[in-house]
Amino acid sequence: MPWKDYITDVIGLSVSAGLSYTLYTFVRAGKEVADHLKITPEVTIDTDLISLVSENGGSMLACVQGMVQATDGSIKSLARPEVTGVLWRHTIREHLVAQVMGIWMNDKRTIDSTLNTVPFMLMQNGIGVQIADPGKLDGVDLSVVSDKFDAASNSLTDHLWGWMKGVRITGTQQTEEMLVEGTRMLGIGKLVLRSKSIYLEYTKNIPYIMTTRDKKTVIEDIEAPIPFLRFFSLLAAVGAAVCTYRIAKRWYKKWRKDIKRRAEERVLEEARARREAQNNDLPESLMCVICCDLRDVLLMPCKHVCVCSDCALKLSPRVCPVCRTEIETIQPVFYS
Structure with a gap:
């Protein structure tokens, strides 16, 4: 095969x-x-936290909860300067309608996305847990500070050209998201004790996230x-x-x-x-229908004795030459 x-x-x-x-x-x-x-475990940020981490060998997996607070300077919102935060993301998306298999469908694509962070901590009871390397956070729940959509002012030529290309721009959306100071967050990661300070770091065993959930x-x-x-x-x-x-x-x-x-x-x-x-002088009734040699095999299931063993082996397709029935087995014929 x-x-x-x-x-x-x-x-x-x-x-x-x-x-x-x-x-x-x-x-x-x-x-x-x-x-x-x-x-x-879910641990409380208090004066006993350093002792708890120290008892676990200087590091432990934990969930801690506290208020977000910048360590040094915070980030101000562009659209609302009175709002400050520690993680800022600005995304520009282009909205469009695209023709797919003759059907116009709404779509959008990201043109630019900017992320900015500053060192911050989770504060509780006057004690803080420093968030190590905020850029490595697997997930952060951000608040939308500003979301502005500017409709495209397309001319007739733009509409015609967009119709020919199968893509028409409908507008641009600018979204500003922040991790706002004062937000109560749950931090998940590995607590590490360094120089009498507690840091929340990345670990592969559990997700490294900051969430309001x-x-x-x-x-x-x-x-x-x-x-x-x-x-x-x-x-x-x-x-x-x-x-x-x-x-x-x-x-x-x-x-x-x-x-x-x-x-x-x-x-x-x-x-x-x-x-x-056998004697080569054969009667015609015993001659192979193909090569005239001795008919010495029986074709099954049609039971015709019409070919010799050599020709039976060479039949292609594998069917009886007399009745064209497909050959399943070949059996020898004995003459007395």
Whole structure:
């Protein structure tokens, strides 16, 4: 059986197995993060925090809650200077309508996104926990300080040109987001003691985030996609199993066919040896319809005795020369 007969199933097996493994990896990673986060303690920022971290070897996974406060200077909002924060993001998006398969659909694309941070801490009871390297935070809940949309003033030429290109600009949106000072946040990460100061740092075991949500909600958000990922992982695994079964089934059929073929070849060799021992002066009724040699094999299931063993082996397609029935087996014929 040529390799091309297996190519579809091999591709299906590769894709299904790869997809199943990838989804399973996501499930396992999400479950591990959620499990680590469940056992991560929520500690209070107070005078006993340094002693607690010190007792745990100078570092520990923890969730801490406090008010956001800049360590040095804070960042002022461009649109509202009275609002100050410690993390600032300014995003410019272009809104447009694009033609997709003859249908005009709304879309938008980011033109520019600027992020700026300053050192800050979480304050509680007059004590602060320094946020180490804010740029490495996996997620931060930011407040929208300003959101301005400027409609495009397109001329008739712009509209015609946009219609020809399939893309028309409708306007520009400028969004300003900030982590505002005084916001009560939950910080998740690794508490590290350095020179009698506590830092919240990145760790690979739990997410490094600043959020206005509580710990329970964060865990629920992490666990929410796991059942769906597990279902699709199992679905892909079933696909891989089906492709494996199809490949094994074809290989088995080929193996059985090869065994049957070798058995027929042995039968034909025996028939050929007997034919060579026979007298060459044969009546026409015993002559092979192809080469006029001795008819020494029986074709099944049609039961015609019409060819010699050599010609039976060479028949292509593998059908009876008399009735055109597909040949399943070949049996020797013995003359007394």
